[in-house]
Amino acid sequence: MAKNDILGETLWDAYSDKVTTLMNNPTHQGEITEETAAANGNKLIVADFGAESCGDAVRLYWEIDPGDKIVNSKFKSFGCGTAIASSDVMTELCIGKTVQEAVKITNIDVEFALRDNPETPAVPPQKMHCSVMAYDVIKKAASLYLGVSEESFEDEIIVCECARVSLGTIQEVIKLNDLKTVEEITDYTKAGGFCKSCIKPGGHEDREWYLVDILENTRKEMDEEKMAAAADAGSAGEFATMTLVQKIKAVDAIIDESVRQFLIMDGGDMEIIDIKDSGEYIDIYIRYLGACNGCASSSTGTLYAIESTLKEKLAQNIRVLPI
Amino acid sequence: MKVYVDNNATTMMDPAVVEAMQPFLTEQYGNPNSIHKAGSSIHPALASAVDQVYTAINAADADDIIFTSCATESNNWVLQSTWIDDILNGDKDHIVTTEVEHPSILSTCKFLEEQGVKVTYLPVNEQGVVEAHTVSSFITEKTALVSMMWASNETGMLFPVKEVSKICREKGVKFHSDAVQAVGKIPVDLQDVDIDFISFSAHKFHGPKGTGALYIKNSQKLSPLFHGGEQMAGRRSGTLNVAGIIGMGKALEIATTNIGGKMAEISAKRNKIEDALLELEDTFTIGDRNNRTPNTILISIRGVEGEGMLWDLNNGEIAASTGSACASEDLEANSVMLAIGADNELAHTGIRLSLSRFTTDEEVDYIIAHFTDAVKRLRAISSSYAIVQPTPGGEASCEVH
Numbered sequence: 215m216a217k218n219d220i221l222g223e224t225l226w227d228a229y230s231d232k233v234t235t236l237m238n239n240p241t242h243q244g245e246i247t248e249e250t251a252a253a254n255g256n257k258l259i260v261a262d263f264g265a266e267s268c269g270d271a272v273r274l275y276w277e278i279d280p281g282d283k284i285v286n287s288k289f290k291s292f293g294c295g296t297a298i299a300s301s302d303v304m305t306e307l308c309i310g311k312t313v314q315e316a317v318k319i320t321n322i323d324v325e326f327a328l329r330d331n332p333e334t335p336a337v338p339p340q341k342m343h344c345s346v347m348a349y350d351v352i353k354k355a356a357s358l359y360l361g362v363s364e365e366s367f368e369d370e371i372i373v374c375e376c377a378r379v380s381l382g383t384i385q386e387v388i389k390l391n392d393l394k395t396v397e398e399i400t401d402y403t404k405a406g407g408f409c410k411s412c413i414k415p416g417g418h419e420d421r422e423w424y425l426v427d428i429l430e431n432t433r434k435e436m437d438e439e440k441m442a443a444a445a446d447a448g449s450a451g452e453f454a455t456m457t458l459v460q461k462i463k464a465v466d467a468i469i470d471e472s473v474r475q476f477l478i479m480d481g482g483d484m485e486i487i488d489i490k491d492s493g494e495y496i497d498i499y500i501r502y503l504g505a506c507n508g509c510a511s512s513s514t515g516t517l518y519a520i521e522s523t524l525k526e527k528l529a530q531n532i533r534v535l536p537i
Numbered sequence: 538m539k540v541y542v543d544n545n546a547t548t549m550m551d552p553a554v555v556e557a558m559q560p561f562l563t564e565q566y567g568n569p570n571s572i573h574k575a576g577s578s579i580h581p582a583l584a585s586a587v588d589q590v591y592t593a594i595n596a597a598d599a600d601d602i603i604f605t606s607c608a609t610e611s612n613n614w615v616l617q618s619t620w621i622d623d624i625l626n627g628d629k630d631h632i633v634t635t636e637v638e639h640p641s642i643l644s645t646c647k648f649l650e651e652q653g654v655k656v657t658y659l660p661v662n663e664q665g666v667v668e669a670h671t672v673s674s675f676i677t678e679k680t681a682l683v684s685m686m687w688a689s690n691e692t693g694m695l696f697p698v699k700e701v702s703k704i705c706r707e708k709g710v711k712f713h714s715d716a717v718q719a720v721g722k723i724p725v726d727l728q729d730v731d732i733d734f735i736s737f738s739a740h741k742f743h744g745p746k747g748t749g750a751l752y753i754k755n756s757q758k759l760s761p762l763f764h765g766g767e768q769m770a771g772r773r774s775g776t777l778n779v780a781g782i783i784g785m786g787k788a789l790e791i792a793t794t795n796i797g798g799k800m801a802e803i804s805a806k807r808n809k810i811e812d813a814l815l816e817l818e819d820t821f822t823i824g825d826r827n828n829r830t831p832n833t834i835l836i837s838i839r840g841v842e843g844e845g846m847l848w849d850l851n852n853g854e855i856a857a858s859t860g861s862a863c864a865s866e867d868l869e870a871n872s873v874m875l876a877i878g879a880d881n882e883l884a885h886t887g888i889r890l891s892l893s894r895f896t897t898d899e900e901v902d903y904i905i906a907h908f909t910d911a912v913k914r915l916r917a918i919s920s921s922y923a924i925v926q927p928t929p930g931g932e933a934s935c936e937v938h
Contacts, residue, residue, distance in 0.1 A: 226851075238852065240918060243917075243918050245923055245924060245925045246925070247925055258925075259928050259931070260925055260926065260927045260928045261927055261928065261931035261933075262920065262931055262932055262933035263933050264933060266840070266842075266921055267884075267885070269842065269884070269885040270842065271920050271921070272920060273920040273923050273927065275925065290918060290919060290920035290922075290923040291918060291919065292842055292919045292920050293845060294845050295844065297842070297845075298918060354933075358930055358931050
């Protein structure tokens with residue numbers, strides 16, 4: 215809440231001029247009959263989405279030629295100004311496309327086509343959700359024509375219905391651009407920029423996936439990946455840049471691999487007590503266990519063997535100090 | 538022609554009211570609570586406005602009518618102070634109201650529920666009103682207050698306030714009514730209806746915005762909502778809205794003088810519009826015309842969504858209103874429409890026309906003509922009136938909202 219929110223928005227002022235023009239005079243309003251389509255040697259497909267009791271309903275008509283091309287399209291709509299204007303643009307976008315191409319039309323495509331300029335949304339966010347029904351009705355018409363289920367067009371999980379942004383895209387964009395806020399996700403993908411239902415629970419409609427959760431989980435994954443990367447980097451020789459825990463693990467791994475078995479053969483063992491990095495040296499404090507404890511070689515030959523192994527495998531400035 | 542038929546939202550100020558207020562916005566600007574002449578000279582005009590308001594609603598001298606900033610303040614005052622006086626500091630725990638009240642009642646009740654108050658929201662019948670016996674059956678020993686509107690803003694339907702007032706008196710429960718749509722439109726006689734509190738607002742009867750009032754029977758206890766100086770005998774602090782109060786007095790005097798004649802004139806125009814619109818196929822209006830405020834029509838037009846209809850009316854310079862969810866910022870379906878529950882479609886096809894005494898015969902004819910054209914145009918686009926039916930499998934039903 216701030217100065218610009220105090221008086222709120224006047225709903226109709228947020229509509230683009232194109233919305234106004236098309237609401238007043240929709241170009242493709244009307245019907246296509248079976249007879250007309252048949253006379254042209256084409257097939258007619260009619261699909262509904264929404265219902266009066268829902269507040270908005272649209273009926274889409276496609277006349278499709280034998281090559282799957284939509285040669286004519288009309289609509290009928292029970293709805294508000296944005297429902298009528300967006301239905302009109304939807305039919306416009308369908309004409310000339312094949313059915314397979316038309317399925318790729320998104321609600322965002324429709325909304326963009328209604329903009330007066332690329333920067334300003336054509337309809338206010340809450341209207342995007344309820345009145346732009348293009349994708350749903352197109353999907354239905356295409357499924358009827360192709361004789362497949364509507365679900366078959368959904369090869370991925372759609373998080374934002376308005377902008378048709380998939381879960382995979384959102385996760386990828388977060389990782390690629392190191393995004394930290396939902397606002398940044400919206401800036402990059404437009405997901406969550408319209409009806410806002412997918413941002414967090416409590417919006418216009420319930421969703422299965424919310425941007426806040428996706429962001430949190432992806433960030434968690436990224437942190438894990440970063441740690442794994444650091445550990446990998448360590449084994450690649452960058453011992454000095456590791457965290458303390460990683461250093462201990464790395465040292466332990468080397469001991470396990472090259473040292474411990476020889477100590478155990480002699481009835482002894484060792485443990486790492488601490489690692490201190492003074493800058494010039496990395497001091498690894500160890501304690502001998504069992505037979506090693508008090509063995510003469512433990513401060514000479516054995517110690518030298520341990521130190522030179524760690525130096526060779528991890529870093530040249532390592533000193534091993536038994537306590 | 539510009540036609541304003543959204544008078545249940547707000548009204549034009551009567552020029553005579555503007556004239557009455559004018560001196561108190563310019564040369565007579567003193568604070569009536571000041572001791573000097575600049576202040577005290579305001580008193581006669583204020584006293585006269587107080588008289589006008591008491592007379593208009595037939596309040597007794599022992600009653601208080603306290604001027605507020607709006608009916609929202611009056612409603613908040615009654616509910617919040619009832620909570621403080623009778624629930625927090627008393628042995629009650631319950632408030633009864635209806636599902637179709639104005640947000641200033643409903644939101645305040647929701648707020649009180651968060652504070653632990655029990656609130657019962659009574660349903661309406663198919664006429665859109667709560668029946669008196671329903672109120673009666675929900676009152677308990679712990680009920681502190683019943684709050685029920687006098688007339689509906691959406692439908693104009695009149696609620697059984699007189700019957701409910703008797704029930705409340707018998708059961709010893711306080712009764713408040715949000716009378717914002719009744720005062721100035723129909724006779725409100727507080728000697729006839731025995732009620733503890735009513736709220737009303739000047740801008741609904743051709744007075745200024747920013748002046749409301751709360752009637753308090755017998756000057757009974759109700760802790761102030763606004764604490765401060767000694768204005769209004771300490772019941773509602775804050776420098777008096779002098780011009781507003783004078784405007785309310787004048788506006789209410791005009792509205793209630795020969796109110797029967799005014800009602801007959803307005804309802805004749807309203808009925809003419811209603812009859813003409815009902816001639817259109819597949820339309821119906823809500824509520825018995827004889828039990829409505831004389832100025833209101835709520836009409837459902839099959840196949841025409843409310844915001845779309847409002848759009849076309851607006852293009853014709855007609856200002857009306859819709860309960861359609863599509864026209865509200867939050868897209869929430871209208872509570873009155875849903876509460877009536879007759880038909881889900883209604884929630885999206887309702888158009889409210891609310892006339893005033895300034896509505897002319899020419900405007901009535903213009904509304905009928907333009908409304909009819911808009912219905913024709915939108916039904917020509919409407920899928921509800923399409924002839925070619927969906928390809929088998931292409932039908933849809935409402936899954937959301």
